[in-house]
Amino acid sequence: MTRKTFSASLATLLLLTSAMLPLQARAEDDDGDILSEARILRDPAIPVLGNADGDITIVEYFDYQCPYCRKISPDLAKVVRDDGHIRLIFKDWPIFGGPSIYAARMTLAAKYQDKFAEAHEALISLKDKLSEANADAALSAAGIDLARAKADLAAKGSEIDAVLAHNHEQAMGLGFQGTPAFIIGRFRVPGAPNAQAFKQAIADARKAAAASTK
Numbered sequence: 001m002t003r004k005t006f007s008a009s010l011a012t013l014l015l016l017t018s019a020m021l022p023l024q025a026r027a028e029d030d031d032g033d034i035l036s037e038a039r040i041l042r043d044p045a046i047p048v049l050g051n052a053d054g055d056i057t058i059v060e061y062f063d064y065q066c067p068y069c070r071k072i073s074p075d076l077a078k079v080v081r082d083d084g085h086i087r088l089i090f091k092d093w094p095i096f097g098g099p100s101i102y103a104a105r106m107t108l109a110a111k112y113q114d115k116f117a118e119a120h121e122a123l124i125s126l127k128d129k130l131s132e133a134n135a136d137a138a139l140s141a142a143g144i145d146l147a148r149a150k151a152d153l154a155a156k157g158s159e160i161d162a163v164l165a166h167n168h169e170q171a172m173g174l175g176f177q178g179t180p181a182f183i184i185g186r187f188r189v190p191g192a193p194n195a196q197a198f199k200q201a202i203a204d205a206r207k208a209a210a211a212s213t214k
Contacts, residue, residue, distance in 0.1 A: 034166060035173045040183060041089070045163045046108075047116040050080045050088035056205050057087040059183040061171045064103040064123045065096040065130045066179040068192040073124045075195040083202065090120055091167040093179055099130040101164070106135060108160045109153040110144050118142045119149075185209055 033039065041057045050058075058080070062069040080086045092107065094100035103123050110119035122142035128134055140146050153160065171181060174188055182189040184198075185205025193201065 034169045037186075039166070040170060040174075041087075043089070043091075043163075043166070045159070045166075046089055046091060047111050048087050048089060049117050049120075050086045051084060052087060054085045054087040056085065056185050056202055056209070057089060057183070058202075059089040059091055061091050061093040061167065061176060061179060061181045062124075063092075063094050063096050063100050063179045064107075064126070064135075065100045069180045070124055070126070072180060072192045072194070076198060079195055079198045079202070086202065091170070092164055093167050093171050093181075094164065095179060099132060099135065102132050103130060103135045104164060105153055105157070105160050106139060106149055108163060109149045109156065110139070112152040112156065113145055113148055115142075115144045115149075119144050 040059060058076075060069075060076070064070075076088075080088050092104035094104040107116060107119040107123060110116050119139055119142065122138040122144070123130075123135060126134065126138055136146055139149065174181070174183075176188075176190055180192055182193070182201075184201045185208060187201065187205055187208070189201055
């Protein structure tokens with residue numbers, strides 16, 4: 001099997017998987033349900049990237065040490081940028097241990113200085129093995145005030161840890177086995193889609209959303 005054929009087969013498999021695993025629609029105002037549509041797609045504790053008024057939401061459950069999360073990040077960013085109508089939500093799911101937890105907490109702390117996007121890009125783009133030291137170096141190079149981030153982490157630690165706990169509960173409740181894992185519209189998409197698969201899943205999500213309003 002050629003590389004091209006393999007990539008096409010993988011994309012097809014991912015799309016078939018997403019079609020078989022629709023996100024269960026729940027009451028949007030049910031804040032007590034961790035798997036409600038509102039809690040998954042519109043958690044106010046997590047900044048929205050892309051187009052905040054977009055018609056489709058992509059949620060990624062990821063870990064900064066996950067090699068596949070790092071690999072697909074440029075493709076995902078380009079698809080979102082080129083489309084222009086996608087709300088993008090990154091949900092830290094630090095399943096690879098201490099450095100991942102540290103990176104997740106520091107990125108969420110950076111939101112208090114309006115630097116969440118910069119912090120995420122700095123850490124997901126790292127080529128070296130993640131550690132607290134090189135996480136700090138990457139964040140500083142990206143313009144994050146480390147002293148303020150650590151102060152905000154100390155002050156808001158319980159809130160940040162609650163976000164991580166909710167992300168974990170959601171990922172497990174949705175049946176994800178590891179990172180990366182996505183919600184695209186109302187479809188669950190486990191694994192690492194390529195750019196073609198992202199575009200097809202987005203198109204399918206839009207079709208499903210349009211059909212549900214008829």
